[in-house]
Amino acid sequence: MVNAERPRLGSSFDDDREIETLEEFDQVVTRRGSLAGHRVQSVDLTGRTFALLSADTTGAMFLGCAMEPDAAAKVRTDGALVFPPIPDLPFDPYRGLLYSPDELFDGLDDGGYEVTCDALTYEWFQETKADRDIYASMLRALHDDAVSDALDELLNGVPVVGVMGGHAMGRGTEAYAGAARLGRALARTGLTVATGGGPGAMEAANLGAYAAPHPDPMLDEALELLAKAPSFTPSVTDWAAAAFEVRSRWPRGGDSIGIPTWFYGHEPPNPFAGHIAKYFANATREDGLLARCTAGVVFLPGAAGTVQEIFDNATPNYYESRGEPTPMVLVDRAHWTEKLPAWPLLRALADSRSMDARITLVDSVDEVPQALARLTASGQSA
Known part of the structure; x- marks a missing residue:
C-alpha cells in the first residue's frame, strides 16, 4: 500500500485541487466543506x-477511489466523474x-523478488505488450502520466x-564506492x-x-555489507535483501529520487531512492529525468545508455x-576521451555557445x- 505519511520534498497541497491521501481528503472536507472541482486520486473512501x-461534489473527479455504493451513486448524481478501481492489476x-x-x-x-509488485508489473x-491490447496501452499511459x-x-x-552512469558497476568495487x-x-x-x-x-x-545524514563510517560499513551480493544477477532477491538490511540497520536515511523503467525489466529498481518514479515508457522516463535535473547533471563512466x-x-x-x-x-x-570519446564532440557542440561555460571534464x-x-557560479555571473 502507498504510505501516505512519506515526506514530501516540494510544496504542500494547500492551493492544490488534487487530493492524494486520506489526510488531505479530511482536511479539505473539514476546512472547506466542499469537494467541488477537486480531483481525488486513488484514496480508499469506503470509511x-x-x-x-x-x-x-459538483464537478469533482474520483480516480480509482474505492467507495460504498450509495456514496458512489450520490457523487454521480452531483455530476462528479467516477473512474472506479480496476481489479486484478498489479499496479494502480x-x-x-x-x-x-x-x-x-x-x-x-516471504516469496522472493518474483512475487513483488515490481516483478508482477513487469510480467503484466x-x-x-505482446498482445498489443489498446486497453492495456491506455492503462500504461494513465499510469505514466x-x-x-x-x-x-x-x-x-x-x-x-542528476547522477548518470551504467548499471554494470558492481558493489564492492572502488568505482561503486566513489559513486556513493x-x-x-x-x-x-x-x-x-x-x-x-x-x-x-x-x-x-x-x-x-541515503547515507548523508549518518556519520561517515556508516557508508563504509554499508558498502562492506552490500559487497556480499555484488550484482542483481543471478539473484535479484539476494541483491535487494542486502539493500533492505542496510536500510534496516541504519534507518531514517536521506531522501533521493530514482526514475527507473519497466522497459528494461531485467534491471530492478534500487531500494535506496526514497521516492521512485517508475515508468512503462522509457522515452518518457529518459526525458523526464534529465528535464528535472535543474541544478546540473553528472555523468559517470557508462556505455550506450549514458552516452545517449x-x-x-x-x-x-x-x-x-x-x-x-x-x-x-x-x-x-x-x-x-579515449574509450568512448563523447567529450570531444560535446566540446565541439559547445564551442561559441552559452553552454560552453557550463560543461567540464574531471578525473575523479x-x-x-x-x-x-x-559551473553554477559561471552561469549566475553570465
Whole structure:
C-alpha cells in the first residue's frame, strides 16, 4: 500500500485541487466543506461515506477511489466523474504518489523478488505488450502520466542534480564506492540527488544520498555489507535483501529520487531512492529525468545508455530550449576521451555557445562538487 505519511520534498497541497491521501481528503472536507472541482486520486473512501453524502461534489473527479455504493451513486448524481478501481492489476494506474521501495518490493521476504509488485508489473507489461491490447496501452499511459504529475509535485522548487552512469558497476568495487561518496557529498550540499533508479552507478549515488545524514563510517560499513551480493544477477532477491538490511540497520536515511523503467525489466529498481518514479515508457522516463535535473547533471563512466543521456541533455542546452543551460560534469577523462570519446564532440557542440561555460571534464568523483559549484557560479555571473 502507498504510505501516505512519506515526506514530501516540494510544496504542500494547500492551493492544490488534487487530493492524494486520506489526510488531505479530511482536511479539505473539514476546512472547506466542499469537494467541488477537486480531483481525488486513488484514496480508499469506503470509511468516508458520511462525508461524501454531506459534501458538495459538483464537478469533482474520483480516480480509482474505492467507495460504498450509495456514496458512489450520490457523487454521480452531483455530476462528479467516477473512474472506479480496476481489479486484478498489479499496479494502480491512478496513483497519486510516487512509489516507495517498500511498495515495489512488497513480498520480498516471504516469496522472493518474483512475487513483488515490481516483478508482477513487469510480467503484466510483457504479456500485454505482446498482445498489443489498446486497453492495456491506455492503462500504461494513465499510469505514466500520474507518475509524472506526482514527480512534478514532489520536486516543486527543489534543486535537483542528476547522477548518470551504467548499471554494470558492481558493489564492492572502488568505482561503486566513489559513486556513493559522490551522492553523499552532493546531498550534503543541499541538493536532491536523482538517478535512473536502477542498479550499479545509479544505486551507488542513491545509497550515498541515503547515507548523508549518518556519520561517515556508516557508508563504509554499508558498502562492506552490500559487497556480499555484488550484482542483481543471478539473484535479484539476494541483491535487494542486502539493500533492505542496510536500510534496516541504519534507518531514517536521506531522501533521493530514482526514475527507473519497466522497459528494461531485467534491471530492478534500487531500494535506496526514497521516492521512485517508475515508468512503462522509457522515452518518457529518459526525458523526464534529465528535464528535472535543474541544478546540473553528472555523468559517470557508462556505455550506450549514458552516452545517449549526455547528448539528450546537451541538445536542449545547445538550443537553450529549457532556458539557461544546466551544468554538465563528465567524470573520468580517459573514459570520455579515449574509450568512448563523447567529450570531444560535446566540446565541439559547445564551442561559441552559452553552454560552453557550463560543461567540464574531471578525473575523479572527488572533484565533482567543486566543479559543479564553479559551473553554477559561471552561469549566475553570465
